[in-house]
Amino acid sequence: MEEKRKYKLYQLLIIVASIIGVWGFINPILIGWIFKDKEGYGTYKEFGPVGDWIGGTSTPIITLASFIILLAAFLAQKEELQATRDEMNLTRKEFKEQNKTLARQRFENTFFHMVSLHHSIVNSIERTETESHSVSYTESQYTSKIIRGRAYISNIARPLVSSKWSDVSQLWSLKQQYNNIYQENQSELGHYFRNLYHIIKLIDESAELENDSDCELEERKKYIRIIRAQLSTDELLLLLYNSLTDEGSKFHTLIIKYKLLNNLSVKLVPKALRDVFVSMKQE
Template identity: 35%
Template sequence: MSEKKDKWYGNENFWMWAGITACGLALIIPFAILFCTNNFSLKGIDGLGTFGDFFGGTTVGLFNLSSILLVLTAVIMQRKELEQTRNEFVQTNKTLIKQQFDNTFFNMINLHNEIVRGLGVERQKGKYALDYLNTEVKSKYQLNREKIDDKKLRLIESYNEVYKKFIFGHYFRNMYRIMKFIDQAEKLNISEKKNYIGILRAQLSTGELLLIFYNALSDREEKFRELIMKYNFFDDLLDDDPYYQEFKRYLES
């Protein structure tokens, strides 16, 4: 029913032609009546007055109807133009919001890359420094084998030793800020958010991913861990690493 209603009720062409038709009928009907009654004779000025009254009586109502229909046509056309303008405004606003998000997001990615390039550990720079830190955590884990029996506690303690020795906490704070920015974007659906998470993840080396994994296991980054679990941050990228395979179940606990 609604589709049928839209075909005529909201169609300005229908009302426009209805108005034109009413106007045409207003002009034709008086002459049609005279023709059908064979009464075309006028008796002087008095006849003209009578004919004027007759013509007005048979046409004014139709002319009024025609005016109403044409005004209705104008109203419908104006309503559609306003609706189109509103839709264009909404679409433009969405585009501007999306562009603003993209600009901020990629600026944050650039900041992340600058932070990585600025890292220096034992003569190692950038991503090599992060790979070195990952190696240090694994070495500490092996050295602590006799001191700590529980494997999870041993890995966390090994990571904490490296974390305290080398200053790289700002790296994780920035990573969490990017993840939180994506997660709180109200105009993005879950699929779009996962796509941006994927773009972020593509910037990271295996060493970085493993450090983020160790950091998520520690008690210091509970909120970060929640975002990692929500978006399956590691996906299958670390499946070849034995440490990840052994300890990934602890992320959920």
């Protein structure tokens, strides 16, 4: 509405200035035509005094017209500068949004690539187990079985949920049991935990994700929920144990910050470890 008013004023000033300018130029001719045949003014030579009067009256009119045109030009230039400024602000805003979109796309490409790598790591984990079967009293037959992927993880997590870990006093023994399992499977589990840690660290440190003052981690938690949905119960259980070791101390802080074990039911955690689990505020 304000721009329309400026535009109408600009038009009005041009019209008024044009009318005044034309009036200023035809004013001497009009007066000469009116008084030419009057008594005492037979020729134009006798118009000297009248000419002085016309000059005195026309000059202010033309000056006024010039001032109005100058004012109209100023308003038009001001309006043009404002339009240019608004266009530059809009362009800057669009450029900023475009950069933000590109940055988000770069982050998501990296994130989903690492999630895909996580699945590849899980699927590539394998171990060959040998089972013996008695053929006779003196002879046994041995067969090999390959356990891979999440079945492998479930297999090594099974001793950690045994009902024998039912007392808090057994916590040290339980941790030692996990350390033994980790040392036996370090080449597989080490790679697995490192990649998972770097995924969470990417989310935590990425400058492409905004923080909201009222809900500081909401933007990042959206991606945390995606990776958390990829983890099985046994993976979450191993992640809990690993976070209590020296190797997993850095991961421990991020696990608490983003409630990464939120999908792990406290009922599945051995009683010897439940107090520690609850203190991590995962429930």
